[in-house]
Amino acid sequence: MGLSALIVDDEQPARLELAHLLQQVTPVDTLDEAGTMVDALARLQEKRYDLVFLDIRMPGVSGLEAMQVINRLPDPPPVIFVTAYDEHALAAFEVGARDYLLKPVSEARLRLTLGRLLDRRRENGLARVAHDRLPVEQEGHTRLVRVADIRFIHVRGHTVYVRTFDAEWASRASLAELADRLAPQGFVRVHRAYLVNPEHVLEVHPFFAGTYILRMDDRGNSEVPVSRSSARLVREIFGL
Template identity: 40%
Template sequence: MINVLVADDELPAVAELSFLLGKDGRIGQIHRAGSGRAALAILEQSRIDALFLDIHMPGLSGLEIAHAINARPNPPAVVFVTADEDCALQAFELAAVDYLLKPVRAERLAATVGRLTELAAPAPEGPEAEMITVEKGGTSRLIRLDEVRYVQAQGDYARLHTAHDSYLVRVPLADLEQRWAAAGFLRIHRSYLVCMPFVSSLKLGAARPTLSVADAELPVSRRHLPLLRERLAATKVRPQP
């Protein structure tokens, strides 16, 4: 469970967001602040894992608060909650986890809380996951490469599919095939690139082979089938000689 602080000079907005957060079992204590200075005071007194900040507040703005806490060791995660669509770039330059537009939808907030709980979990040993900047609805955000399940070609663009969403990037599929090969991505069709750890099954009996990634069934071309079979065979458990 994570402890959060909701800061907004509009008290109804604080109450509404606190209510939505309180319905999520992953949320622990919810602190409230009606100004930037009040938020900083709470941060000095309590353990806060994540901040939900309005951008435009009298005195100290949400952007100023984020800038101030970034200078601290192990700062809490920051999520901006605002009606202003024009500050997204500034927000992500301050390493914000997310940028929510008012009115906040419950399902969108749940996805944000999921990202916060992942960040709060102990980091696994090994190299850090590569981060990718994507855009959707005019908003930039960061996603982890290991969240991408498969990639679909769309002309000179590619659509990255994750568990909860998809994002269009201005990069050809062939470029991503070379760039992400070491991360476990394999070309299975002229239009598809898959992350092998997410593959759940391969069907060869039908006229056209298909491969399942979660709920998606993707075509496999005859040209790419031998390498796919080879990769799957390498993961089979065999008795020791």
């Protein structure tokens, strides 16, 4: 699948030259052009690009000024500055530019830039997969369970188990390791033997000496104990 790119330059010959070079270097599905910064920012509000080539000196709004707007987009695209002036390189990187290309751009330099960006995109994609899935053991092989499907994780004997709606698998990781790994996804250590996904808690029941029992939304409506030391955290999470 090819890239979607936006080339922003007030000079049409410069846009055409870069567009031709880009198509020689990598597959491109969508290639749009903008001759003014106003047009460019309007396009960026309406459409998601894999890459934006931005001239740093434009009439009216400069490339550096435009970056202040681009960086506030919900999912800002990678921006590469393309310019005939080398004195703005430091400022460009300070506002988040991925690279700084001097005109005329050579094919070799563009290949190097795109190679770095595509490598980073592949790494980010793999990181997202690793972030969203948790490896568990199933009959001699590894199964990848969606983190969002996990109800709770607990220790029984010397083994850590991962519970989903209607299944349970063993994990090679310790409960402490899983607590660290899953904290960004909201998982909470509510007991020395239990780690819970609050998204799947159906009910909170008061229990002995200020503790609680959490009833989960798995098939069996499992009950998870809350230790006294974690009771305050549970109250804060659920607004009790």
